[in-house]
Amino acid sequence: MHDVKDRVAVVTGAASGIGRGIARAFAAKGCHVVVADVDAAGAEEIARELEGRGVRSLAVQCDVTEPAAVEALAERAWAAFGRVDVLCNNAGVGLTNLVAETSANDVQWIFTVNVFGMLHGCAAFVPRFRAAGGPAHILNTGSEHSLGVPFPGMGIYTASKHAVLGLSDVLRRELAGFDIGVSVLCPAVVRTEIWDAGRTRGARFGGPVHSPEVFRQFMESGMDPDEVGRIAIAGIERNDFLILTHPEVRAVADERARIVGEAFDRYFPR
Numbered sequence: 523m524h525d526v527k528d529r530v531a532v533v534t535g536a537a538s539g540i541g542r543g544i545a546r547a548f549a550a551k552g553c554h555v556v557v558a559d560v561d562a563a564g565a566e567e568i569a570r571e572l573e574g575r576g577v578r579s580l581a582v583q584c585d586v587t588e589p590a591a592v593e594a595l596a597e598r599a600w601a602a603f604g605r606v607d608v609l610c611n612n613a614g615v616g617l618t619n620l621v622a623e624t625s626a627n628d629v630q631w632i633f634t635v636n637v638f639g640m641l642h643g644c645a646a647f648v649p650r651f652r653a654a655g656g657p658a659h660i661l662n663t664g665s666e667h668s669l670g671v672p673f674p675g676m677g678i679y680t681a682s683k684h685a686v687l688g689l690s691d692v693l694r695r696e697l698a699g700f701d702i703g704v705s706v707l708c709p710a711v712v713r714t715e716i717w718d719a720g721r722t723r724g725a726r727f728g729g730p731v732h733s734p735e736v737f738r739q740f741m742e743s744g745m746d747p748d749e750v751g752r753i754a755i756a757g758i759e760r761n762d763f764l765i766l767t768h769p770e771v772r773a774v775a776d777e778r779a780r781i782v783g784e785a786f787d788r789y790f791p792r
Contacts, residue, residue, distance in 0.1 A: 523607065523659045523760055527552040530594065532665030534586050534643065537564030539714030540663060542706075543559070547718070549575045551755055556585040556599045556606070558605035559613070577603060578603070581791055586613045586639030589646075596646040605654065608649045608758065612663040612707075615719035617731065621677035627728030629678050636682035638687070644693065648702070656701030658768030659758050662690045666771045670778035682791040685702045694763060703761045707754050711770035746747040 523529070533543035538557035545555045549572040557572070562583035569581035580602045584595045601608050615635045617628050624713045632649040640662050651658040667673070667680040668687035687706055694704035723730050750767050756766030 523657050523761065525551075525609065526755060526759060529607035530554045530556070530597050531608035531610060532556040532558060532606055533610040533612055534558045534584060534595075534639065536610075536697045537561045537568055538613075538710055539708065540658045540747045540750050541610070541612040542568055542755075543747035543749070544612060544642070544661075544754050545572060545751070546575075546748055547755045549577045549579070550606075550752075552577060553608075554578040554603060556580045556582060556595070556602070558582045558586075558595050560585045565653070584712050586611075586642055589642045592639075592642040593646045596650060600650065601748075606647065606650065607657070608659045609643055609651075610661040610663070611643040612661070612772070613639050614663055615723075616676075616679045618675040619678070620675060624678050624727065625748065627686070628731075631723055631727035632682050633685070634681075636773075637685045640686060640689065651702050652700050657703070658701070659703040659705065660690075660693070660697075660760070660764075661705045661707055661754060661758055662686050664690070664706040664708045666708055666768065666774065668706060668708050669771060669775045671771070671774050685725030691763075692744055703758070704766050705754075705757055705762055707750070707757070708767070708771070709745065709750050710771050712747050712750055712767075713744040714747055752768055 531553050533541050533545045533555060536545045536557040545557055546556050554577045555572050556567045558621055559567045565581035565583060569579040572579040582595050585591045613635060615632055617632060619628060664686040665683040667683040671756060690704050690706045691701060697704060702778050745767060754765055754766050
């Protein structure tokens with residue numbers, strides 16, 4: 523997909539943070555946007571903003587942990603626009619805790635949003651993309667943690683983002699023959715409120731939980747999410763598999779590659 527102008531994109535988690543940045547970047551390129559978020563009022567606000575920029579936009583309340591809600595999102599998008607060209611599985615949450623002290627509720631919540639939310643999006647949109655005949659594109663939001671950032675306290679989040687990368691790598695090979703591209707966005711620290719995503723956690727996952735204030739201060743030092751959005755759209759238009767935003771993460775990826783290489787050399791000396 524060389525140009526998103528006049529296309530239609532669906533972005534989950536688009537009422538704030540990286541999702542909002544992606545939605546704005548699409549609009550700046552002349553792409554119509556379906557703004558999906560569990561926060562209905564926030565989604566409506568962003569949709570109005572995007573329409574003020576000269577594109578069509580639709581706000582849809584959507585909880586990506588519910589397959590039926592994501593299926594309804596796809597139905598509404600096609601009903602409103604007659605097509606969808608790009609799906610951005612961006613909705614995500616995070617929580618900090620030591621691996622051995624993480625509750626089952628915490629694990630289920632993070633994986634249900636970050637991993638199953640992505641899978642629900644693929645299940646609802648991929649059959650429609652294939653039926654339409656392409657071209658189409660799927661952007662899954664991973665993280666620097668997808669590439670190997672073993673930060674203590676972030677174990678479950680890191681595991682979920684490894685899953686996003688692994689699933690996306692297989693998905694792009696499965697869809698290569700259908701003119702459907704797949705990208706993984708791998709940002710490092712971005713100025714968002716994911717640090718306190720637990721404040722809206724539902725009762726079935728144990729109810730609200732708050733992160734320490736120090737994480738807010740840390741996240742505020744991050745990249746502007748609008749800049750992340752611009753980088754993401756450029757990567758989609760180039761059909762990049764990995765879309766990277768922070769050059770300093772290369773050191774972490776190189777370290778992971780070094781460890782793997784040394785392990786092979788140790789077990790299978792050349």
